[in-house]
Amino acid sequence: MTKEIKILAEASGRHVHLCQADLKALFGPEAELEPKRLLGDGGGGYISQYKVTVEGADGKSCLCTVLGPLRKESQVEFSFTEARAIGLVPPLGDSGVLGGTAPVRLTGPAGTVALERGLFVARRHAHVCVKDAQELGIQDGDPIRVRVAGPRAMVFDEVVAHVPPPFVPMTLSAFHVDYDEWNAAALFLEPYVYMSKP
Structure with missing residues (x-):
């Protein structure tokens, strides 16, 4: 899995x-x-x-x-x-x-x-903290997959991973889209998604 x-x-x-x-x-x-x-x-x-x-x-x-x-x-x-x-x-x-x-x-x-x-x-992208990047085995610039659950379930492919250097104090990863894609996926109803390797 x-x-x-x-x-x-x-x-x-x-x-x-x-x-x-x-x-x-x-x-x-x-x-x-x-x-x-x-x-x-x-x-x-x-x-x-x-x-x-x-x-x-x-x-x-x-x-x-x-x-x-x-x-x-x-x-x-x-x-x-x-x-x-x-x-x-x-x-x-x-x-x-x-x-x-x-x-x-x-x-x-x-x-x-x-x-x-x-x-x-x-382009749709995710700011991925170093801990999560290591857990998934991804590096800065790699493509990742983001799955949306809920009433407008969908999958975003070709999401760009932005992984900061280890000295940047970022501890939480976040998926960023514009309001066109935010509304299309109804992310205002449940603003959590599932990130994985393609």
Whole structure:
């Protein structure tokens, strides 16, 4: 029988990660990100106090939360539904791997930034703590399988495992999807899933 580990599922809404230069261009030279709420289990991510306007096609746009900490390069993560609502159809991608991602325009109170790349829909992935990774025999970047039980039972294949270095104080694994897949699987009814090797 295939070994499974029960983990929490979390939904990710549209958000932006900014580099230092783009933060200053959008919010002014004195702007600094400040945590409003921490995210996850020890990874250091947080919701900041800022929102930025993401411009789509035909004058459509939406506000988008800025997450911290700062990145080396700015990126914008949407679901397909969120992107299509403002006339955009971004490619699938992975956080921090921006080759082949789409251009996008951001506007803040201090100015506008036109990114040559950075807009994408994140592939489904799981942040897997070192203990669980060792138990399943997986490494960072490996594909894993996630099974959803309940009234909309389904299996997510091609889930990317993100395993941190041993010094990162993460103790709980979590499966991350956007709201399109969260709602399709009715994970709001039972936000726990079963992770295994393919």
